[in-house]
Amino acid sequence: MQNWFIDRHPVALPAWLEALPEARVLARAQAGTAVGAGILWFRLRAGEALATVLPAAGPAADQHFIVLSDEPDEEGVLQALAAGAAGCCNSYAAPEVLRQVALVVGNGGLWVGQSLLRRVMGSSARILERQPPAARADDWSALLSEREVQVARLVAGASSNKEIARQLDISERTVKAHLTSVFEKLGLRDRLQLSLRINGLTR
Amino acid sequence: MQNWFIDRHPVALPAWLEALPEARVLARAQAGTAVGAGILWFRLRAGEALATVLPAAGPAADQHFIVLSDEPDEEGVLQALAAGAAGCCNSYAAPEVLRQVALVVGNGGLWVGQSLLRRVMGSSARILERQPPAARADDWSALLSEREVQVARLVAGASSNKEIARQLDISERTVKAHLTSVFEKLGLRDRLQLSLRINGLTR
DNA sequence: GGCGGTACTGTACTTTGGTGCAATGGTGCA
């Protein structure tokens, strides 16, 4: 996994290269064109706005963003994550920490650091409370048996009957039986309608 | 890193053990005493309160918590993280996903899954709404011809090939031809995966 | 003029999805 450090000038802090010697270092001006797949570490210096250091396009499918903040705070972390970053950590973090961040993010995880986590979650929870209760419309699952719900969920994720049978360790015929029952109970025609219903795209 | 699956009864879903054959499986009653260092996967069944499955004490220094939720939703994820969990993923996730989650969490990261992340962030910050819709939402259509896009959109709405043929006034065979081309261009297997992609539920 | 992409269609075929009928066994309830 290639790492790219992107700062105002193409200069890396010593700890960065100690952590990831193979990384390349770019100036922001080059970042639009010269960067390929991998992990992109954007340094956010004190007082800078996030929008000025992140590219407008957002990450490509084969890229992850990490924000290296000189002054990390909870609001900045939320903004970074909202802008598509997979993590946010201190610019002056130790090399071992940076390596760990790279490992986690490279595998699709999030990294916000332990000390920031509590504060971030605290403010997220507060924001959530002000939002409408989200109306968990789970009336579909209420109509189904436990096993039917399991099968339905797997269908909603685009699994085939054969895959579902293997996952639940039952025969394909039984999967079909459950599905027939699900269709009948919910008044649906096939697995695609079921998927839309479960994923909340139809009433 | 030892993994422990903790459910109402000491029974694991097949995918769990396929992902982590070395894991041990415990009932909740045993979880207080029998669990050592490593990653603790707590299954949260539909309708259960988080507090009933997580131990009151919280994780020890050498432990990480993961919540395996039968019905993952944004509020539950936030609650789980606030309660000390390092991640929250679907109980029915594929083995490869579970392995990745274990890797990330074992290295101190967070895991909430990509689709959940979007929703959580959507609740946490409005910033997201200004950003992605054009970027990611339309990249699938960019790869397709005009006719293929028409067919794909109808498929995403759960129309059958016959219905699509009637709507577009072409033969069912032509619908299939377009779809075969769409699957090939987007690297998808069938119409259900296509529907999820178009409806923005998969990357 | 050839080449590649698109649109369209046919025949034939395999695979997957879904139903009907039948059966076994378990659970919970009146």
Add this chain to the structure above:
DNA sequence: TGCACCATTGCACCAAAGTACAGTACCGCC
């Protein structure tokens, strides 16, 4: 002890989805 519901499975069957191979036709481009 029945009855209803659930989970499971087999066999047979039909329909829908999807693929392989082939063919016609239009368009823009070098």
